[in-house]
Amino acid sequence: MLCFAFVTYLSAFLLSHCYRSPVHSDDGSQKRQRNYTYMDAVRTHLGEKRTWLCGLLQYLNLYGTAIAYTITTATCLRAIVRANCYHSRGHDAPCGAGGDHLYMLLFGAAQVVLSFIPNFHNMAWLSVVAAVMSFTYSTIGLGLGLAKTIENGAIKGSVTGVPMSTPAQKVWRVAQAIGDIAFAYPYTIVLLEIQDTLKSPPPESETMQKGNVIAVLATTFFYLAVSCFGYAAFGNAAPGNLLTGFGFYEPYWLIDFANACIVLHLLGGYQMFSQQIFTFADRSLAARFPNSAFVNKSYAVKVPGVPASWSYRLNLQRVCFRTAYVASTTGLALLFPYFNEVLGVLGAVVFWPLAIYLPVEMYCVQRGVRPWTRTWVALQAFSAVCFVVGTFAFVGSVEGVIRKRLG
Template structure:
């Protein structure tokens, strides 16, 4: 068997651990990262720059790009255990935390990770409902004028939840590649439309709007809260640590996966930073202090209305798939947990074949139906109760930025590289982590205040 396995590895028919061979390159890896990172967060960047002003806004985006540039290689070095180039592989973020930091840290990491995934599902419901209303408003304004009383309720969240109930019947990631490809194409489409509209409005205005200090507020404290929310929005748009090791697991070797990943990270950070600066700055230049919270639904743009409709339709299609991308890890965790906890339960483990006319037979598991229905219903209920786009994005960005993008990668890197305590490298990285913690805490407090004030207001 050992001889046969070694021959398979040499032939390239099998990977070094018996799994199918990996074929990813730096360019495919960068494409995965860019596709995952450029999402609904890009739509709030113009608002974020407006709160910070022409100096602090772009500088903040560059700082987060630099932080991502530093933290991503630390995590990529933890892909292989013990030896960064030849050790056993950690196929996921949770696997790496479990190996390097132990079971208690894994529970903490898992709780934050799944809370983040749940929060993103809620944010996607809010965004989709906003985009549906934006299409109806754009048509209403086009037909009756920009001063027409065009208003629509929040029932569209229920419509989105109903569609997600159907899509949640997809068993796992392996069966939803088509949905991910569609979502990726849509995300680039609406992001480019937002960029183009911001640029065209700036040119047609003949002047660059905005100021050095950003949107003025009535009191200094109110300005501090707005700045903290803007930082949270930008933090939401950048890090990709939750998916970094999963993407790295697609890379072929040699060369060593961490070397390829570092190259791909540089490419993706440069592309996304350029794109974010363009979207945020052109949006602010076009609207100044009136920059909308969501660039494509805040109605700075009215015409051409058909292009606004198309962009928002792209957002809706993207988020149909995006919701599933963020929900599937929770679904898979629930499937594994209950199967291990109740191995003899027919409710948990049995599959039933359902035949629908004109469709192939479909296998149904009662646990999946019940759990996924409850999950979609709960996320929809939370979205209905807290329908605040910018504040929710800022809260998610602030909550996850330090622990998932900084703390765990730094602590794992110390163990993987055997960095001595109080050495220069240890002190520098601890200082880096502490600064990021303070920034994350500042953004978190402001984001919570924003959600509360919106609810009370």
């Protein structure tokens, strides 16, 4: 985890220097052009081909995250029902609360409705709520793990971790864990968008580097604290998700509240990620079919009890595409409802290309790093090692998904 913290900081350091790119104007002077998004930076430094690759991986990551959010929300909703059942009927009661399928369908239905709220993902309060909810349930998880460890009076677990039936299974489990960490750490996709909100002077890259240090330190502290105290509390019996795996039974209301915070966070988070795909689809289809009424025409729908000026603008293409999108993410979540394994696959797929390879290549172009110089060799070695780690995590995570599906 400390290694990933260092890798994340280094990746963010490289990328922050790519926010501004030198551009020669007609009068011969040199200006520094802003790159407002990650894809803008890739296009400026590396050209259209790798921009296409970047876009494909970004949208794949957004789509996969929507699937992961569907799985996680269903698990949390089911945990709330089970926590209340255990509290009222006892810890040994058969509180299965059904499977996760019903809760995934409910979450999908809610997302269909939210997908049609205009500018939902641009509402300022959404980011504030997400940050508050994330801090709240992380703190609760940390506190419960610490309290359980103190209650036990001993630290459970071992240095080698959970024993497996064969060495191969142990290797695959390690690979899956690396994929999970890879999913949790890098934030390169949004780094330049964040940097674009900073004022200068001082240069945005300097301010961003200070923010990167704080962000990586805070994130690493919470990740280490929650994971270490959780493992110390339950040892090899520690669940993959401390708040839903029922290592804790009481106080049930606090567990319910923590899971409710996760659900609220993911309800908005799903839209924050998915609306980027919706916007891309709207623009692409409008450009491809400029004369299509199905794609471009909107119909005014009057909402009872609301002034006529506030009527909703309904577009048939958006209804069909967004409903199909939510249905597809829900369907894949139903087909592969494996929390840790799915996160591992997602983390491994995007870790090296988006968090390592492209930032390294852009930095080399930005700073004019020549091949076979000491800096170039160091950066390429860094990229190669991360590629091997990402490949290892991907293979192990895919093995976990297949094993769960067939088993």
